[in-house]
Amino acid sequence: MEVTKYYTLQDMARIGCNDCKGCHACCRGMGDRVVLTPYDVHVLSIQLGLTVDELFAEWLQLTIVDGLLQPSMAMNGVGERCHALDESGRCRIHAFRPSICRLFPLGRQYTEDSIQYFVLEEACPAAQKTKVKISKWVERPEFKEHETFLVQWHAFKKKCMTRMSESDDLDYHRQLLMYVLQLFYRKPYTEGAFYAEFLERLAEAGEILEA
Ligand code: SF4
Numbered sequence: 001m002e003v004t005k006y007y008t009l010q011d012m013a014r015i016g017c018n019d020c021k022g023c024h025a026c027c028r029g030m031g032d033r034v035v036l037t038p039y040d041v042h043v044l045s046i047q048l049g050l051t052v053d054e055l056f057a058e059w060l061q062l063t064i065v066d067g068l069l070q071p072s073m074a075m076n077g078v079g080e081r082c083h084a085l086d087e088s089g090r091c092r093i094h095a096f097r098p099s100i101c102r103l104f105p106l107g108r109q110y111t112e113d114s115i116q117y118f119v120l121e122e123a124c125p126a127a128q129k130t131k132v133k134i135s136k137w138v139e140r141p142e143f144k145e146h147e148t149f150l151v152q153w154h155a156f157k158k159k160c161m162t163r164m165s166e167s168d169d170l171d172y173h174r175q176l177l178m179y180v181l182q183l184f185y186r187k188p189y190t191e192g193a194f195y196a197e198f199l200e201r202l203a204e205a206g207e208i209l210e211a
């Protein structure tokens with residue numbers, strides 16, 4: 001797909017899809033593309049009152065995405081429906097849905113210290129889309145802080161992939177994948193302290209990667 005225009009959080013883009021009106025096209029058949037960040041998993045765990053392991057047993061699937069073990073929303077049964085979809089095709093976790101779902105039909109491109117957004121032109125079939133400010137679209141009061149977290153998480157994942165590409169030792173690859181999964185996803189964060197605790201863990205993992 002050729003991207004002709006990039007946006008920042010402060011820009012308006014034509015992405016408003018009239019509350020989806022019965023459509024759930026982007027909530028099925030997505031394979032492992034609805035990837036969750038550590039923040040998404042933390043929020044799901046708090047809001048659903050489930051441990052991360054309980055989430056993995058029902059709500060999430062774990063696959064290698066971009067070279068790292070990462071959770072994504074489980075897609076089930078005929079039509080590969082997202083586990084969060086109810087019978088009528090509504091998202092049961094709409095208020096605390098993952099970042100990638102909040103963004104759709106926008107895509108993200110990472111720069112050194114920020115994110116550029118672009119419209120996935122053919123991805124959403126809604127007609128007569130309205131213009132919406134992107135910071136409003138993501139429906140997150142701390143959108144800037146969250147964007148900083150996403151940039152840091154993306155950079156860390158890239159560093160892990162670089163480290164693995166530098167070594168043929170499959171044991172090292174496996175240990176690193178499991179370490180990242182445990183430290184950033186399975187180890188619980190304190191409610192209300194996610195961003196601070198994420199930074200602490202990032203520093204800890206950074207030292208291990210540099211060792
Ligand atoms: S494809 Fe567009 S209209 Fe359909 S559910 Fe997704 S965002 Fe809403």
Ligand code: SF4
Pocket residue numbers: 026027028034073082083084085090091092093094097098101
């Ligand atoms: S979490 Fe909700 S919005 Fe995201 S894919 Fe699943 S049903 Fe759709």
